[in-house]
Amino acid sequence: MRLRGDTYEAVMTAYHVDFRxxxxxxxxxxxxxxxxxxLANVGSVSTKGIEAALNWRPFSRFSWFTSLxxxxxxxxxxxxxxxxxxxxxRVAVSGKQVTDTPR
Structure with a gap:
């Protein structure tokens, strides 16, 4: 989803990925x-999340950008x-956070 006005631009997305x-x-x-x-096959992994960003320009020569x-x-x-x-x-990892992924 994208929004744009005279002084701002915003974007947001959501995702869900099932790895096998x-x-x-x-x-x-x-x-x-x-x-x-x-490298080892660790079976299936489910990933979901959201990303958002905002760029705000309240006046000339100034802008503020943030994202999450x-x-x-x-x-x-x-x-x-x-x-x-x-x-x-057997390594019991079902339901646990995937190694080296941000949260």
């Missing part, structure tokens, strides 16, 4: 020793990881 077969970089072993991340965003990304499934011994372990 989402990849996540998972560090194998202690991160402090520089182990590389391995809200993002909610959650895992829909648990995933499994395998250690160096070949043992598979």
């Amino acid at each position: 077969n989402r990849l996540l970089g998972i560090t194998q072993g202690p991160g402090i020793v520089g182990n590389p991340a391995v 965003a809200y993002n909610d990304s959650k895992y829909d499934d648990d995933y499994f990881t395998t250690n160096s011994s070949g043992v598979s372990t």
Whole structure:
């Protein structure tokens, strides 16, 4: 949605995205020793949010811009990881906030 007047411009949008077969970089072993991340399929992820921005120009040579965003990304499934011994372990993340996503 966009609005425009003599002294302002405003925009707002909402989104909802359902990812399937989402990849996540998972560090194998202690991160402090520089182990590389391995990509793993963590199943489905649901993301929804809104973004808005406003540019206000009350008079010549002055403008004020502001924006805001809200993002909610959650895992829909648990995933499994395998250690160096070949043992598979379930990682319970269903319903939790996705790693490295702003909120």
